[in-house]
Each structure stands twice: as C-alpha cells, then as structure tokens.
Amino acid sequence: MTAIWLLIFLFGAAVGSFLNVCAWRIPQKEPFILGRSLCPQCKHPLGARDLIPLFSFICLQGRCRYCHEKISLRYPLVELISGFLFVAVVLVHGFSFLAVVNLVLVGILLTAALIDLEWLYVPNRLVFFGLICGTILSFRFGVPIGALVFGAFMGTVPMLAIYLVSRGGMGAGDVKLSGMIGVFLGWRLTALALFLSFLSGAVVGMGLVIIGKKGRKDAIPFVPFLAFGAVVASLWGIDIINWYLTFSGLK
DSSP states (O other): OHHHHHHHHHHHHHHHHHHHHHHHHGGGTOOSSSSOOBOTTTOOBOOGGGOSTTHHHHHTTTBOTTTOOBOOTHHHHHHHHHHHHHHHHHHHHOSSHHHHHHHHHHHHHHHHHHHHHHHSSOOHHHHHHHHHHHHHHHHHTTOOHHHHHHHHHHHHHHHHHHHHHHTSSSOHHHHHHHHHHHHHHHHHHHHHHHHHHHHHHHHHHHHHHHTTSSOTTOOOOOHHHHHHHHHHHHHHHHHHHHHHHHHTTOO
16 A cells, blocks of 8 residues: 555656646746756756656756756655645545546646746636636536536635725736636635635735735735645545534534
8 A cells, every 4th residue: 555655646746747847838838748848047958867756856966967056946845745735635535536626626726826926927728727627527526517607606706806805916817716716616615715725825924024024015926825725625625614513513
C-alpha cells in the first residue's frame, strides 16, 4: 500500500510540474501543451533530467544546470503541494469518480491561484475550461441541471455583490471563479467554501498588516483563499457541515 501512495504522490507532483508551466504560459497566451520547457533566466531548453519533479531541484541544488542561476522555490513547492493534495483527495474519496472530479478541480484552482499571485487576475479561458469540465463531470455524476445552475448562482451572487459594493476591491475574475466552483461543489459546499475563503483571507490579511508586509489599502490576491476554501470544502465539507448542525442543535 505504501508504494501505491508514493505513486499517487509522484503523479500529483508531476501534475504540479505541468501546472507550473500552465501558470506561466497561459497569462502570456503561449501554448502550454506544445513547446519545450525553458530556463526562465537563460532560456536554455530543459532536458528530461531537468524536469523530474522535486528530484531535479534537489540534485541541481536549486540552480539551473546551464546558467547556474537560482531556481525559484515556487516550482518544487507547487509540486510538493500538488502531490500531497492528490494523496489527500484519494484518501478521502477513494479510487472513485468523485475523486477524479475533485482532482480536476484541484488542478484548476491551483493554476488559478498561481496566476493570481503572479499576475493579479484570472484568465477567462481558464474559468471557461473549468466550467466546461465541471458541467461535463457533474452530468456524468448524475447531477441535475437545476443543481448546477443553483450551485453557480450560490458562488456568483455573493461575490458579485461584493464586487459591485467594493468598487474594485474584489476582481471580476474572483466572481467568475466562484461561479465555476459552484458548478463543481453544489450550493452547500460552495457556501462553506466562500465562508472559509473569507475567514482565511481575513486572518492572513490582518496578519500581513500587523507585521507590516501590507498596508490596509494594499491589494491582496483573493484566489488563493478561494482555492483553499474550495479544496477544504471538497475534502471535508460534509463532515464540517454535519458537525456544525450537530453543535448548533439544528440536527
């Protein structure tokens, strides 16, 4: 069994390596499937031995083989996170179709979070790709069209209201991504995901202000918090909701 989990982790890390490429190329409207990977500094084409998730970074001691410039920690960190998320999804949902749905969602959210951190926006084509995937997978899972629409509604409307009231404090990409999350998760888990994203965003934002890293009016990318809330909801949302209903006496 240990070998199976190791393989799942390594596969997730390999997917994380691909998501790194997507997060770099999609905002620049470059093809992310075709074309060889290049060193960001010297633009030298990278060989297969340079692209082994995690191991290449360790073996090269965090430097490019060709120009010896430092490789950003972002690359192995994303591979590590992706690997652990793949293991977590399979642990929670087993080897099931639901696990596949959640793995697709994790990949899209991780890519969106990376782009928002770097470029402060979410590409429309990534959101549309997610909407198409979420709709197809949900239909395959037997989710009725009404539930899909209501899930998208639950994700979009609260964020749209904040977007309109804040006058730029919330990005349009955040609104669209929330609607996509609703298609994947349904209205209940989406409501939980939004709550967790606002809670985590508030905690981190206040922490950054307290330590002087951000000012009160500085923009903070919100997609990473949306991704966090959605991933937690997709993994343990039902348990969290049941615990809350039991704790509050509503169940």
